[in-house]
Amino acid sequence: MSRPAVSIAGLCKAYRLWPRPHDLLVEALTGRRRHAEFVALQDVSLDLAAGTVLGVLGRNGAGKSTLLRIIAGTLDATAGSVRVDGRIAAILELGTGFHPDYTGRENVLLGGMCLGMSRAEVKAKLDEIVAFAELEEFIDRPLRTYSSGMQARLAFAVATSVDPDVLIIDEALSVGDARFQLKSFDRIRRFKSEGRTILFVSHSIQTVVAICDRAVLLERGRIIADGEPNEVGNLYHELLFGRNEPARSAVASEGPSETSGTGEPRAADGREMRYGIRSVEIARVEIVDRHGAPVCRLRSLEPYEIRLEIVAVADTVPLHYGVLVRDTKGFEIFGWDTASAGRAPRPGLAAGERRVHRLRFRCTLAGGTYFLTAALAREDGIKEDVRFDAVEIVVEPTPALHVSSLVNLELTDVSGEALHGDAGEQTSG
Known part of the structure; x- marks a missing residue:
């Protein structure tokens, strides 16, 4: 069995904090403790096989950047x-080694050597770096004349030009415009296809699910979940929007535990995870066809209706509700809720009262498997009931579409048809 590419055992990091600057001197002279300790990492252990792409999730202050900096x-x-x-x-801080008064070309040399390349290696890759950053016209101008986006492009191009066995990225893929972000993701995917080991920190669950094989969730310096990215992402979502305490101290691959009405995550039908304070519950989620019959197998471009039956456990305040459609990897395909639609919350319910919300739609998904999430929330954002991946949807294979398609745009080939209007009718301004 080959050795792990990265092996971490019992990792801890504590910072000493002094109330006032002179307390450090007093402690050094008297030997009396004047500091408090902040523990950023506590007993973190992790083995990462070569070629694995690991996503690291966690709230601000959870210890993500500290972990990556130590590695x-x-x-x-x-x-x-x-x-x-x-x-x-490691791409920990874009622009490491850069100087604002030096040209882009000079900063490429400085930045590359700061990342461990020799001057000869950097020079050999200079043209490739400049081309990737799309800065050929500006490379000999001072860095201080660059926009922030241009600086970010140059820094990312330099950092990823290193030929690493292990690549560490700390929230660096959010830089630049949308076009450059796409190029950045393509480069990371190429690294992945080449079997390089990647550790990737992000606040974006979708990004982690899209490019990672495995994910860990950090909370207060500890790993509280380790497993399949979609499952860990669900727990992270609960940590952000559910209760204030960690979801649980266990590995995600064991699966969420089944509970009743406590707000803990729970599994239903294998994939569903549920959380919320549950003073009102989503008792049933279903999709019905045009005849009102419940269905889980849909046809592309046919009309359907989502029905959410809710029941109040106790008297409730006004509520917003919404739905989310995700693919098998957890990538969000479509989301809608009454708040983002600019609608007023629906009136509260009395204990024991039931209500059905109905949402009509036309299935513009391509063939494949998807999952429907339903949620109820108060106006202040507190989640009442969230049923992640509550309903599995199978859209029948759609003819004439690429098998990798996610949506059906109902494309019509009009090549050869006459254009509307007549060229002679056009006038110049």
Whole structure:
């Protein structure tokens, strides 16, 4: 069995905090403790096989960046060990080694050497770096004349030009415009296809699900979930929008535990996860056809209706409701709720009262498997009931579409048809 590309054992990191600057001097002279400790990481252990793409999720202050900086070797651990096999490159802060008064070309040399490349290696890759950053016209101008987007493009191009065995990325793919972000993701996907090991920190669940094989969830310096990205992403979503306490201290691959009405995540029919304070519950989620019959197998471009039956456990305040459609990887295809639609919340319910919300739609999905999520929330954002992936939807194979298609745009080939109007009728301004 081959050794892991990254092996972390019992990793801890604590920072000493002094109330006032002179307390450090007093402590050094008297030996009396004047500091408090902030523990950023607690007993983190993790083995990462070569070629794995690991997503690291967690709220601000959870310890994500601290973990990556220790793995990259730019920060010392208080306890524990980290071993990395092969060459490592880290994108922790875009622009590391850059100087505003130097030209882009000079900064490419500086930045590349800061990342461990020799001057000869950087020069050999210079044209490739400049072309990727699309800065040929500006490369000999001072960096201070660059826009923030141009600086970000140059920094990312330099950082990813290193030929690493292990690549660490800390929220660096959110830089630049949409076009450059797409290029950045394509480069990361190429690294993945080449079997490189990647550790990727992001607040975006969709991004982690799209490019990662495995994910971990950090909370208060500890790993509280480790497993399939979609499952860990669901737990992270609960951590953000559900209760304020960690979802649970367990690995996600064990599956959420079944509970009743406590707000804990629970599994239903294998994939569904549920959370919320549950003073009102979504008792039933279903899709019906034009005749009102419940269906789970849909045909592209046919009309259907989503029905959410809710029941109040106790008297409730006014509520917003919404739905979300995701694919098998957890990528969000469509989302809608009354709040984002600019609609007023629906009136509250009395204890024991039932209500059915109906949403009509035309199935413009291409053939494949999807999952429907339904949610209820108060006006202040507190989630009453969220049923993730409550209904599995199978859209029958759609003729004349590529098998990788997610949507059906109902495309019509009009090549050869006459254009509307007559060229002689057009006038010049």
